[in-house]
Amino acid sequence: MKIRVVTMFPEYFEGPLDVSIVGRAIEDGILEVELIDLREHGLGKHKQLDDTPFGGGPGMVMRIEPLAGVLEPLENTHRVLFTPSGHPMKQETLDRWAALEEITFVCGRYEGVDQRVIDHFIDEETSLGDYVLAGGEVAAAAAIEGIARLLPGVVGNPDSTVFESFRDGLLEEPVYTRPAEFRGWKVPEILLSGDHARIEAWRKEQRLQRTRERRPDLLDGLPSDN
Ligand code: ADE
Numbered sequence: 001m002k003i004r005v006v007t008m009f010p011e012y013f014e015g016p017l018d019v020s021i022v023g024r025a026i027e028d029g030i031l032e033v034e035l036i037d038l039r040e041h042g043l044g045k046h047k048q049l050d051d052t053p054f055g056g057g058p059g060m061v062m063r064i065e066p067l068a069g070v071l072e073p074l075e076n077t078h079r080v081l082f083t084p085s086g087h088p089m090k091q092e093t094l095d096r097w098a099a100l101e102e103i104t105f106v107c108g109r110y111e112g113v114d115q116r117v118i119d120h121f122i123d124e125e126t127s128l129g130d131y132v133l134a135g136g137e138v139a140a141a142a143a144i145e146g147i148a149r150l151l152p153g154v155v156g157n158p159d160s161t162v163f164e165s166f167r168d169g170l171l172e173e174p175v176y177t178r179p180a181e182f183r184g185w186k187v188p189e190i191l192l193s194g195d196h197a198r199i200e201a202w203r204k205e206q207r208l209q210r211t212r213e214r215r216p217d218l219l220d221g222l223p224s225d226n
Pocket of ligand 1: 082084108126129131132134135136139
């Protein structure tokens with residue numbers, strides 16, 4: 001899969017692309033990431049990318065010309081703009097993107113992007129969450145990592161992306177490993193029992209309890225056998 005990232009800060013991605021799952025996916029040739037430096041498409045000798053908003057008001061707006069210059073030749077790719085005004089990024093968003101052969105992420109900056117960029121050169125606006133960051137780079141890095149681990153051949157254990165939070169619409173149960181006791185803090189007895197049916201029932205109940213407590217909104221959309 002190929003991911004293009006259009007950003008004013010390509011250097012931001014040096015760390016996230018080098019390590020762990022993403023680093024390995026790139027090294028193994030399963031994932032290709034191309035960073036496009038928006039600054040190189042800036043206007044005039046100052047390589048200007050932004051301007052004051054028509055109608056007045058605070059902040060700066062990203063101009064259309066540099067983004068049009070980059071995005072127009074890329075018409076056959078799926079183009080995502082990261083912005084706090086977008087649809088929330090969910091596991092199903094990443095599942096959908098990971099099935100594409102290529103995708104282009106545009107990292108917004110400043111107070112916004114000229115709406116004509118969105119109208120003519122963007123297919124989808126996506127938000128990392130209900131908070132405002134300085135730009136879309138963190139969201140793009142999160143999406144790249146979320147996609148990389150879904151690509152065939154990337155995660156060692158093929159089951160590990162199936163049995164995880166959000167796959168069955170629930171949060172994950174608590175997990176434990178050795179030692180069975182530390183400073184008197186014991187691992188739940190049932191996990192040491194060897195009774196796999198009871199362990200599975202316990203895990204399901206823990207997932208439900210956690211989800212009820214922390215994310216009751218997730219339970220609304222679930223089938224009633226949960
Ligand atoms: N840019 C600024 N805030 C953002 C957010 N929450 N999600 C995606 N892009 C952003």
